[in-house]
Amino acid sequence: MKKEFNPFITSLYEGPEHFCDRKSETQQLIDYVENGTNVTLFSIRRLGKTGLIQHVFNQLTEEKDTICIYIDILPTQKLEDFTNQLATAIYNIFPPNKRLGKKLLAFIQQFRPTISFDELSSNPTLSLAKASPIQQNKTINYLFNFLDSQNLKVVFAIDEFQQILEYPEKNTEALLRTHIQQLKNTSFIFCGSNQKMMHEIFNSSKRPFFASCSNMQLDFIPTTVYSEFINSKFTERKKAITPESIDFICEWTKCHTFYTQFFCNVLFSKNLKHNDIKDAHEVAIHILKINESIFYQYRNLLSEAQWRLLRAIAKVEKLHQPNAKDFIQNHSLGTPSLVTRGMDALLTKEMIFHNSSVEKPYYEVYDKFLMRWLQQH
Ligand SMILES: Nc1ncnc2c1ncn2[C@@H]1O[C@H](COP(=O)(O)OP(=O)(O)OP(=O)(O)O)[C@@H](O)[C@H]1O
Ligand SMILES: [Mg+2]
Structure with missing residues (x-):
C-alpha cells in the first residue's frame, strides 16, 4: 500500500498547502522585492526563515513573473565556490533550450565551465575555470550584471550568508556589497542561521553591509494560528484530533516551528483515526527516547x-x-x-x-x- 503523504513537513518546502500562516511576512517580503529593497531576514534557529523564502519564491514565480534564484552557501569555503554556486544557480534557472538559456550558455562559455551532474539531484553543476582573485571578482560582477540587464525583475536569496566570513578572501563582504549596489533590477534577501554573525555583517557600523538592507525579524507563529493549521491538516485527511492534544503539542514544543512540525509529523505518521491526549503523550515520550543519545552528546560538550x-x-x-x-x-x-x-x-x-x-x-x-x-x- 502506498504510504500516505505526511502534511507536516520537516525538511524542504512542499507548497503553500503545507505552509502555516506567515501571511503578513510573505506580503512584506514581496513588497520589499517589488520595491527593489534589499532585506536581511533574522530569527532564532529553526523558526522558518528558509521556508519563508521558499514560500515567497513560490508566489513570486507563479504570480509575478519574477526570476527567483536561491543559493545556500553553507557548503562553500572560498570565493571560488561561491562563484561556482552562483553560476550553477543561474544556469539551472534558464533551460538551454529557451531564448535566455541560449544567451546565458553563450555568455557563460567565456568562463570555460566544466559541467557535471550532481549525484543526488542529477542537476547540472558548473565549475568555472580556475581564475585569479581579480578575475573572480569580475566574474561575479558579470554574472550579476548579465541577469540585471535582461529587463527582468530578479531576486536573489542567499541563505547561510554568514558563511562568507569563513572565506580566506577577507574582502568578500566589500566586494559583494560593491557589485550589489550597482544593480538596477535585482534585489536580495539575505539570511543565515547564525544570528550573531549575521548581525555582525549587517548591523556593525564599520562593515560594508551596514545600513544597506532593511531588517526583518521573524517571530513565532501565534499559537491560535498554529492550532488551527494542525487541526485542519488532520481533519482534511479524515483524522480527528482533540483540542486538548493540539494545546499539548503547541505548549510542549512552544510553537517553535521545527519542533512543532516534527511532533505533528510523528503523530500523523501513527495513522490513527482519532488522536487524543494519550496519543500525544506517547509521541512526546517516543521523541525524547529517540533523541536521548544526542542529549548525552550535548552533555559531553x-x-x-x-x-x-x-x-x-x-x-x-x-x-x-x-x-x-x-x-x-x-x-x-x-x-x-x-x-x-x-x-x-x-x-x-x-x-x-x-x-x-x-x-x-x-x-x-x-x-x-x-x-x-x-x-x-
Ligand atoms: N510556516 C511554516 N509552516 C510549516 N512548516 C514550516 C513553516 N516554516 C518552516 N517550516 C518547516 O520547519 C522547519 C524549519 O524551518 P526552516 O528550515 O525554514 O527554519 P530556519 O529558520 O531557516 O532554520 P535555520 O536557522 O536552522 O536555518 C522546516 O522543515 C520547514 O519546512
Ligand atoms: Mg535556514
Whole structure:
C-alpha cells in the first residue's frame, strides 16, 4: 500500500498547502522585492526563515513573473565556490533550450565551465575555470550584471550568508556589497542561521553591509494560528484530533516551528483515526527516547556547571533574569559571575537563545526536545 503523504513537513518546502500562516511576512517580503529593497531576514534557529523564502519564491514565480534564484552557501569555503554556486544557480534557472538559456550558455562559455551532474539531484553543476582573485571578482560582477540587464525583475536569496566570513578572501563582504549596489533590477534577501554573525555583517557600523538592507525579524507563529493549521491538516485527511492534544503539542514544543512540525509529523505518521491526549503523550515520550543519545552528546560538550545552568533554564522555561538571587539559589548555581560566564558560553554554543523582541525579554533552551528532557532529569 502506498504510504500516505505526511502534511507536516520537516525538511524542504512542499507548497503553500503545507505552509502555516506567515501571511503578513510573505506580503512584506514581496513588497520589499517589488520595491527593489534589499532585506536581511533574522530569527532564532529553526523558526522558518528558509521556508519563508521558499514560500515567497513560490508566489513570486507563479504570480509575478519574477526570476527567483536561491543559493545556500553553507557548503562553500572560498570565493571560488561561491562563484561556482552562483553560476550553477543561474544556469539551472534558464533551460538551454529557451531564448535566455541560449544567451546565458553563450555568455557563460567565456568562463570555460566544466559541467557535471550532481549525484543526488542529477542537476547540472558548473565549475568555472580556475581564475585569479581579480578575475573572480569580475566574474561575479558579470554574472550579476548579465541577469540585471535582461529587463527582468530578479531576486536573489542567499541563505547561510554568514558563511562568507569563513572565506580566506577577507574582502568578500566589500566586494559583494560593491557589485550589489550597482544593480538596477535585482534585489536580495539575505539570511543565515547564525544570528550573531549575521548581525555582525549587517548591523556593525564599520562593515560594508551596514545600513544597506532593511531588517526583518521573524517571530513565532501565534499559537491560535498554529492550532488551527494542525487541526485542519488532520481533519482534511479524515483524522480527528482533540483540542486538548493540539494545546499539548503547541505548549510542549512552544510553537517553535521545527519542533512543532516534527511532533505533528510523528503523530500523523501513527495513522490513527482519532488522536487524543494519550496519543500525544506517547509521541512526546517516543521523541525524547529517540533523541536521548544526542542529549548525552550535548552533555559531553558542556562543563558540569554549564550543564547544571542549562537544566535550570530548562526548568524555568523562560528565564528573565539570570542573575536573580532566587534563580541562582534554587538551582545551586554558585556565584553570579559563574552564571554570567555560563550564560555567555551557552549562548555562544547555541544551546540557548535570547528573545529580546518581546516586552519582557527572556532566555530559553533552543532545542525544545532537550528542554523537555532536561525537565525530567
Ligand atoms: N510556516 C511554516 N509552516 C510549516 N512548516 C514550516 C513553516 N516554516 C518552516 N517550516 C518547516 O520547519 C522547519 C524549519 O524551518 P526552516 O528550515 O525554514 O527554519 P530556519 O529558520 O531557516 O532554520 P535555520 O536557522 O536552522 O536555518 C522546516 O522543515 C520547514 O519546512
Ligand atoms: Mg535556514
